[in-house]
Amino acid sequence: MIQLDKQYNPENVEERWIQFWDEKGLAKGDETRPGETFSMAIPPPNITGSLHIGHAFNNTLQDILARWKRMSGFSTLWQPGTDHAGIATQNVVERQLKAEGTNRHDIGREQFIERVWKWRDESGGTITKQLRRMGCTLDWERDRFTMDEGLSKAVREVFVTLYEQGLIYKGDYIINWCPRCHTALSDLEVEHEEKPGKLYHIRYKFKEGEGELVVATTRPETLLGDTAVAVNPDDDRHQAHHGKSVVLPLLNREIPIILDDYVDTEFGTGALKVTPAHDPNDFEIGKRHELPSINVMDIDARINAEGGPYKGQDRMEARDNIVKDLETAGLLVTIEDHVHKVGHCYRCRTVVEPYLSKQWFVKTKPLAEPAIEAVKSKRITITPQFWENTYFDWMENIRDWCISRQIWWGHQIPAWHCKQCDQFTVTREDPTACSGCGSKEITRETDVLDTWFSSALWPFSTLGWPDQTESLKKFYPTTVMCTGFDILFFWVARMIMMGLKFMDDIPFEHVYIHALIRDAEGAKMSKTKGNVIDPLVMMERYGTDALRFTLAAFAAQGRDIKLAEDRIDGYRNFCNKLWNASRFAFMNLEGYNGTCALEKSDNWTLADRWILSRLNATVHEVDRTLTQFKFNEAAHAIYKFIWNEFCDWYIELSKSRLLSDGPEKRIAQNVLIHVLEASLKLLHPFMPFITEEIWQKLPAEGDSIMIAPYPVPDLNATSAEAESRMNILMAVINGVRNIRGEMNLSPKQKLNVTVQCENPDTISEIEKSARYIKELARVEELHLGADKEKPKVAATFVDGNLQGHVDLEGLMDFEEEKKRLEKELKKIEKDFINISKKLSNPEFIKKAPPEVIEKDRKRQDSLSEKRAKLQTHLETIEQAISSLS
Ligand SMILES: [Zn+2]
Ligand SMILES: [Zn+2]
Numbered sequence: 001m002i003q004l005d006k007q008y009n010p011e012n013v014e015e016r017w018i019q020f021w022d023e024k025g026l027a028k029g030d031e032t033r034p035g036e037t038f039s040m041a042i043p044p045p046n047i048t049g050s051l052h053i054g055h056a057f058n059n060t061l062q063d064i065l066a067r068w069k070r071m072s073g074f075s076t077l078w079q080p081g082t083d084h085a086g087i088a089t090q091n092v093v094e095r096q097l098k099a100e101g102t103n104r105h106d107i108g109r110e111q112f113i114e115r116v117w118k119w120r121d122e123s124g125g126t127i128t129k130q131l132r133r134m135g136c137t138l139d140w141e142r143d144r145f146t147m148d149e150g151l152s153k154a155v156r157e158v159f160v161t162l163y164e165q166g167l168i169y170k171g172d173y174i175i176n177w178c179p180r181c182h183t184a185l186s187d188l189e190v191e192h193e194e195k196p197g198k199l200y201h202i203r204y205k206f207k208e209g210e211g212e213l214v215v216a217t218t219r220p221e222t223l224l225g226d227t228a229v230a231v232n233p234d235d236d237r238h239q240a241h242h243g244k245s246v247v248l249p250l251l252n253r254e255i256p257i258i259l260d261d262y263v264d265t266e267f268g269t270g271a272l273k274v275t276p277a278h279d280p281n282d283f284e285i286g287k288r289h290e291l292p293s294i295n296v297m298d299i300d301a302r303i304n305a306e307g308g309p310y311k312g313q314d315r316m317e318a319r320d321n322i323v324k325d326l327e328t329a330g331l332l333v334t335i336e337d338h339v340h341k342v343g344h345c346y347r348c349r350t351v352v353e354p355y356l357s358k359q360w361f362v363k364t365k366p367l368a369e370p371a372i373e374a375v376k377s378k379r380i381t382i383t384p385q386f387w388e389n390t391y392f393d394w395m396e397n398i399r400d401w402c403i404s405r406q407i408w409w410g411h412q413i414p415a416w417h418c419k420q421c422d423q424f425t426v427t428r429e430d431p432t433a434c435s436g437c438g439s440k441e442i443t444r445e446t447d448v449l450d451t452w453f454s455s456a457l458w459p460f461s462t463l464g465w466p467d468q469t470e471s472l473k474k475f476y477p478t479t480v481m482c483t484g485f486d487i488l489f490f491w492v493a494r495m496i497m498m499g500l501k502f503m504d505d506i507p508f509e510h511v512y513i514h515a516l517i518r519d520a521e522g523a524k525m526s527k528t529k530g531n532v533i534d535p536l537v538m539m540e541r542y543g544t545d546a547l548r549f550t551l552a553a554f555a556a557q558g559r560d561i562k563l564a565e566d567r568i569d570g571y572r573n574f575c576n577k578l579w580n581a582s583r584f585a586f587m588n589l590e591g592y593n594g595t596c597a598l599e600k601s602d603n604w605t606l607a608d609r610w611i612l613s614r615l616n617a618t619v620h621e622v623d624r625t626l627t628q629f630k631f632n633e634a635a636h637a638i639y640k641f642i643w644n645e646f647c648d649w650y651i652e653l654s655k656s657r658l659l660s661d662g663p664e665k666r667i668a669q670n671v672l673i674h675v676l677e678a679s680l681k682l683l684h685p686f687m688p689f690i691t692e693e694i695w696q697k698l699p700a701e702g703d704s705i706m707i708a709p710y711p712v713p714d715l716n717a718t719s720a721e722a723e724s725r726m727n728i729l730m731a732v733i734n735g736v737r738n739i740r741g742e743m744n745l746s747p748k749q750k751l752n753v754t755v756q757c758e759n760p761d762t763i764s765e766i767e768k769s770a771r772y773i774k775e776l777a778r779v780e781e782l783h784l785g786a787d788k789e790k791p792k793v794a795a796t797f798v799d800g801n802l803q804g805h806v807d808l809e810g811l812m813d814f815e816e817e818k819k820r821l822e823k824e825l826k827k828i829e830k831d832f833i834n835i836s837k838k839l840s841n842p843e844f845i846k847k848a849p850p851e852v853i854e855k856d857r858k859r860q861d862s863l864s865e866k867r868a869k870l871q872t873h874l875e876t877i878e879q880a881i882s883s884l885s
Contacts, residue, residue: 002586002697008579010543014689018132026706027066027137029077031474038069039077039475040508041459042138043483043491044146045131046085047124048092053517053525053563054484055127056134056535060551061514061631062482063136067685068626069479070137071710077475079462080131080138082124084147086451087181087347090409093119109408109446116409130536135544135688137706142471144462146454147411154461155411155454156428158502163415163426167363168403170415170424172293174276174283175402177355178345179301179315183406184359186450187399190343190352199338200323201268203331204229204246207254213238213246213271214333218340219278220326221319223248224307225296226255228274230285233259235270249331250322251308258289277356295356299406315353360404360413360447367497368398374496374506382511383629384557387485394489401494403450410448418442456494459507481508484516485559512629514555520564521851538568545687546572552686553639555631574639575690578683581647582694585676588658592669596677596700599670603663606729606769607653608671609722614645615675616717622682623713635686642679649730650675652776673698678711728762728802729769735797735804736777742873743795744820745811750780752807754788759801793880795873814881821874825867832863 005012021027029039040062045055062078070076090104093116097103104112131138144151162168175184200220203212213229226248231238238257245256262285263272276286276293286293296306303310303318310318326332343352372395374380375388382388404413416425418434419441425431434442454461459481463472477499483492492511499507518524519531526532538547549571554561598612618641625633650672657668677698684691684705695705702708736753745751753773757763763784766773770782790796793814794805835856838844845853 002589004579004583004586004694004697006583008543008575008690008693010539010545010575010689013693014133014135014544017689017692018135020692021137021704021706022140024703026070026704027078027139028141029079029139029471029475030075031470033075036074037076037475037479038066038074039079039478040066040480040482041079041462041478042081043481043487044081044083044144044455044458045127046088047082047120047127047145048085048088049127051127051130051134051535053533053535055131056547057517057551057555057561058482058484058514059131059134059136060548061512061555062480063134063548063688064552064631064685065480065482065626066137067688067706068710070706071681071684071708072712073709075474077142077471078136078138079142079144079475079478080128080140081144081146081458081462082128083451083455084120084145084410086405086407086410086448087183089116089120090407091181091347093409104408112408133539133544134535134548142462146451146458150464151454151457151461152411154457154465155449156414157466158457158498159414159449159453160426160428161502162362167366168360168426169363170358170360172356173359173361173402174278174280174354174356175359176343176352177299177301177357178348178350178352179299180348180350181345181407182299184355184357184402184404185345185352186402186452189346191346192341192343194339195342197338197340197342199336200326201333201336202249202273202326203333204249204271204273205331206241207245207247213241213257214269215271215273216268217273218338219319220322221303221310221315222275222278222296223273223322224251224303224310224318225275225277225294226273227276227286227291227294228255228258228289230258230260230263230272230274231270232261232263232265235263235265237270249329250325258285258291260285260288278354280354283354283356293356297353297355301353359402360415360445360449362401362403364398364401364497367501368395368493370500371395371493371496374500380496380506380509380511382513384513387488387511387513390485391488391493395493401450403453404445404447405450406447408446408448410451411454413445413447413449415445416442417445452490452494455491456498457502459495459499460503465502476503477506478508480510480512482512482514485513486516488513510629515558515561517554517561517563520562521849522560522562533563533565538565542568542572543575543689545575545690548688549574549635549639549686552631553635555635557630574643575687577643577647578679578690579694581642581651582676584651585672586697589669589673592666592673592699594666594670594673594699596673596698598674599667601667601670603667604671605653605657605664605668606722606725607650607772608667609719610726611645611650611671611675612717613719613722614641615678615711616714619678619682619711620713638679638682638686642683646675646679649726653772656771656775680705681708681711684708725765725769728765729772731799731802732766732773732804733777735799736773736779736806739795739797739806740777742869743806743808743812744817747778749811750778751811752781752783752791753777753779754783754791754794754805754807755802756786756788756790756805757802758786760786762802792883795876808876808880809884814877814884818874818877818881821870821877825870825874828863828867828870832860832867835860835863 066076066078094104176190178185197218199216199218201214201216203214205212215229229246241257242259245254248255263270274282274285276283276291277295294306296303297315298304301315303313305311310321345352372392375382375391382391414426416431418436418439420439421434421437423434423436425435425442433440459478460472460476463469463476465472481492495507523531535547546568550568554563618637621637622634654668654672657664677700680691680695692705732755736751755766766784773779773782790805791807793809794807797804839856839860
């Protein structure tokens, strides 16, 4: 006889199955296999990454899909890989260098890049190992890296093609500059935050005659780069000033007053200082009026030679000095407090400086149009659908994409500048001479590409593009892209643009955008707050299956998910429940020589027909919900079936047959083992380890549950008749059980029950199932019929048109019970009053955090519910006392 260990021990099990799946090559994507395909590319984690709860969540959902589709017979590929993560990785290695007392400039570009590769080879695989540990069935033999040879080739091909087609250009542009990271940041990489600041009102005296214009600015240091003051042509206050000029304070340069519609007449005096090199709007004004752009800062955001006496000062230091000097010169009118948005570098939190520089851009409009169309026409679906509008909004207002970064780690831009003719040579092979004039004096661009440039190619570059590979033919377009909404634009939108451009086809059919995981109170998880749930610790503590199932059960479609550790603990109990049920099954398989296949029988009991019907309904529900990416609903359906219906009811109802010796034993064994196997298969994508461990011991066909066929819905297996009959039976048993619990009756105490019902069919159903009721509810005498008299002293339950009475006479000391109930009621009453007082206090409502109020409200509700229940019991007891006296 096969036996399971007394307890399920994840640590003894998990590593074994990971190796087994690996050795058998079960996760391999096979392009030669006929039939429908299902493919997905992992959102490549950064090589600097270590598994956090967001990764665990995202990859659990993907693995559920991969395992489900693989079991459902699809030729499945889940493509693994990692991202070189430009700035993030460069920062890690730079910190190491700093600790060694050196820096990248001292060791030089070549050595620095060697250092990064070395770091990557030693430490960059952490997250890959952790994903394996989670049981993710990625095809590891296909592991790719955004800087590997093949992907670099893809990047080069895309860059050169776009350049040749005029979709990549180099131009003057006002960019977001991080003075710490020394790189341009795309608009998406700047995080804006409301901050208290100052608004400085400054006098610009007219060049000719008396008078002045007063302009307001939050960044007075930028006045060093002013090249005009603009007023609105319709502003009556300034009609007299058209065509005049003013003197730039402190530097005493003459600058013109220009007319531009952009100027807001409502803001201040209606005069705007224009600094084309340091403000994106001013940059546009400057272009319209052909104003010079004067860059007054160096790459560290220190004032350069253009700033005259302020040269060498940091921007903040210069700000203080300029304000002081303005005041001394009598040019400062006033300083106001002013809350305004300040942009920060998303990597290092340094305040970003709008900065004029030469950068490389992708012209995005022509790429965005087909990408919008692909979603509008539903060739690509986005779930949940509300993200579609966000996508359209952004794509319709898209700006050119700044793709150059002033760092060393990344794909170096394949453009060579010619000293002779000032042209660029952009080619697939490294050139030796200028393509314009033939000069050999060419030098390669030092900038590298934005990290997202290579990840935009991910769905096809990982499959071998630009080579026309079999993998590409078989697995492109991919089926699903599963990711968080924070990278919808950084990544998803760009993959759609690039896929359509270079593959002439969408990169994926469905985008599933999952919510972000927050702590139990809804706060963002962060190391400094100490509210982080570490998936590695959770796997250690509760087992990987419990963590995975929790994440799936919480995957409601929305923006936020509130997660608490006790939920993971709760789902560990689910593992234990399944384990114990399986143990029970194995102990009762003595002498069974069949398989897990269902053997049709005319002698199935009501319980057999009912559990088969429920199984089928669950299969149907899981199929429906997973198809719609409703992971939580699928998880709940499986949970409810296994825990409530299979373990709590079916196993209990089968016990007497399994203990018997007749032919009914064999039938019960077959149904039990069939339903157990189907349950394991249903659950496998969510809990791969425990299900494989149990399944391997079953008389099932095949090498692994991972490739066993997933249960399919079968409409013929539904039995409405069995379900409605079981519902009656369960209503009676539950009714008796509830009364036993609420009346504090011992579980051993046998009870006498009377069931009244006008419907003779119901009574006859109950009659047929009397044996079950007696066993499961521990009933001694069961009286059935509309005419049966209610016992003198009874507790009653009602279900539909059915009434059940549990005879209480002689079962307890009613006076004692009355005292107990009264005492308990008093205590509850007191708690209820206290909490109600608190909740009706407007001060409390105003000041308490919403989650605290919510918690108290729930408590108030539960107290009120409990009070009502106790009052009903008290009434029953009081009636009993009076009818006995
Ligand atoms: Zn930075
Ligand atoms: Zn040249």
